[in-house]
Amino acid sequence: MTKKALAIREKTIFDGIFTKYFLKFLFSLWFKVAGWKLCKNAPEGAGVAIAAPHTSNWDFFYALGAAIQQDVKIYFSIKDSICRVPLLGTWLMYLGAIPIDRSEQGVGQVQQIKDFIDSQKLARVFFLFTPEGTRGPVTKWKTGFYHVAQGCNLPIFLAKVDYRSKESGVFHTFSLTDNKADDIKAIQASYKTIQGKFPLHQYPTYTGRMPVISDVEAKIIKAMYSCKGVATKMDITAKAKLDELSTHMLDFLIEKGMLEKISPSAESSEPSYQLTFAGKGCFLHLSPSV
16 A cells, blocks of 8 residues: 655644744743854745754754744754654654655655745745764765755755854855855855864864954955956956955965965966955855855
């Protein structure tokens, strides 16, 4: 007998009065007493959210607290067979589980999410992934989140639980480009400056807090990102809407590892500059979206 396909549950714990009022009050009080704060604004609409670094079970509670306080609805993937376990499966579906059936007859994760999005009007709905896949040390990310975002035509919400700054929530909405490898490297670079509860276990390797930069330096980095390639000092000055830009300022950003200099070509006597992946990662913290 063919099993009835399980579908994503529309109404979950995030829609109930208990969560909207009681849990929101408890998490708000907890964050205040513990000295934690929320990232400024949760993005609107649906998106694939990645949460990193993931080194402790506490990450879940800080992420959940941020979501509930900002009226965010979370869904997460889990094996279809677990969702069929009596009581446990019902409870998991109520928590926001997406049942994944990997058999030939099963509906794929991407198709489930696409059908779900098309069937209703969504406010703040995050399809959550932890790219490390475990709390222990890893040497690479699982990039299924990228495949889902690409297949569903959704942005990627970059979420964090930073134990150094005591901040939780989404800090950037990332729009995919046509270069998956560069996208992943830029996203990972932004997580190198976020401290997990156990920094020695996180991947990518924690490199310390992001360098303090001035408003002018921030404008340069934003201008360079919008150039999507290499740019001369004149191009950067115009793009950043600066009256003047000194070579010393660019050299300073090179020393910080944010920019790299490209020697003059045969066609031009003026050197060009481009963002390093560290610079791209810095940009993702400077701007809520691309």
